[in-house]
Amino acid sequence: MKTHRISSNLTLFFKFFLPIFWVVFFGAFTVAVFAYDYEYYGNIPGKAMRWGTFLFYAGGVTLIVMTLWRLKRVETGADFFYITDYFRHRKYPFTGVAKLTETNLFLFKIVNIHFNAAGTFGKRIFFIASGQSYRKFLNEHPELEAAWMEEES
DSSP states (O other): OOOEEOBOTTHHIIIIIHHHHHHHHHHHHHHHHHHSOOSEETTEEHHHHHHHHHHHHHHHHHHHHHTGGGBOEEEEOSSEEEEEOSSOEEEEEGGGEEEEEEEEETTEEEEEEEEEEEETTEEEEEEEBOHHHHHHHHHHOHHHHHHHEEEEO
16 A cells, blocks of 8 residues: 655644744743843833743744644545544545645645544644645546635635
8 A cells, every 4th residue: 555645744843843942942931031030121121021921932832732733744545544643643535525625825735624524633634735746646636626625815
C-alpha cells in the first residue's frame, strides 16, 4: 500500500517548533517581567508592563492552541485518508468525507476536511496543503474533487 503526503512539510515546524519556541521564549520574558518588580520599564509603568506582557502571552498561547496545535499531517492511499497528529494515526475512507474547503493565505493553502461523522480527531480537521502533491491528488480524483470542493477566500 503506497501513500502520498498531501500536507506540507512545514506542518511539523508549525505544529511543534514554532509553538514550543514561542511559549518558552515569551514565557521566560513574562516570568522575568514579573520577577523584577521595577516601577518603570523604560517609559512604561511597571504594572501596565506586567499586565500587558501577561495578556500578550496568554493571548498567544490561546491562539496557538486554537490554530497551530490542531494542524494534522495528511496522506492519501487508494481509498483512504491517513491522518496523524504525530501521536495518533487514523484511517478515514473517502466515502466518509462530506466536503473539502480551501482557504488561500498568501503563501499557504489551508484545507479543511469535513467528515460526515465525528471520528478520533473530530468532525473537521485542517492541514496546510503541499501545493504540488495536493493538486496532483485532486487531478487524479476528479470525481472526488467535483463532489467535495467548496472554496473560501
